[in-house]
Amino acid sequence: MSQRATRVSVVPSLVTAIPTPTTVSQSEATAEIARLRAEIARLQVQRGRALSMKVSEKGGVSVYGLGRFPVTLYQEQWRKLLDMKDEIVKFIEDNQGSLSTK
Numbered sequence: 442m443s444q445r446a447t448r449v450s451v452v453p454s455l456v457t458a459i460p461t462p463t464t465v466s467q468s469e470a471t472a473e474i475a476r477l478r479a480e481i482a483r484l485q486v487q488r489g490r491a492l493s494m495k496v497s498e499k500g501g502v503s504v505y506g507l508g509r510f511p512v513t514l515y516q517e518q519w520r521k522l523l524d525m526k527d528e529i530v531k532f533i534e535d536n537q538g539s540l541s542t543k
Contacts, residue, residue, distance in 0.1 A: 508543075 465473075492506040502519055503511040514522065522529075533540065 492504055494502060494504050497503045497511075497513050501513045501515045503513040505511045
């Protein structure tokens with residue numbers, strides 16, 4: 442069995458397409474840091490927003506702001522859940538040690 446050598450050739454146009462590190466001036470770095478801090482502040486405010494609701498495409502009630510995705514239930518499901526409010530609160534109080542917070 443003979444082994445064949447593999448030949449690799451470099452295409453000059455591909456080599457120039459690879460980005461090379463560039464130096465950034467102090468004022469550009471300061472401006473970028475300010476921009477990133479403003480973006481972080483905006484995201485933190487957005488995360489702390491109040492809850493909001495809307496009617497989903499399929500006619501359910503979607504609640505936004507509890508987590509990454511909305512909580513969507515149909516009105517009958519919301520009514521059942523809200524009717525159990527006292528039981529849910531008691532369950533949470535009884536299991537406080539086992540439950541995590543976010």
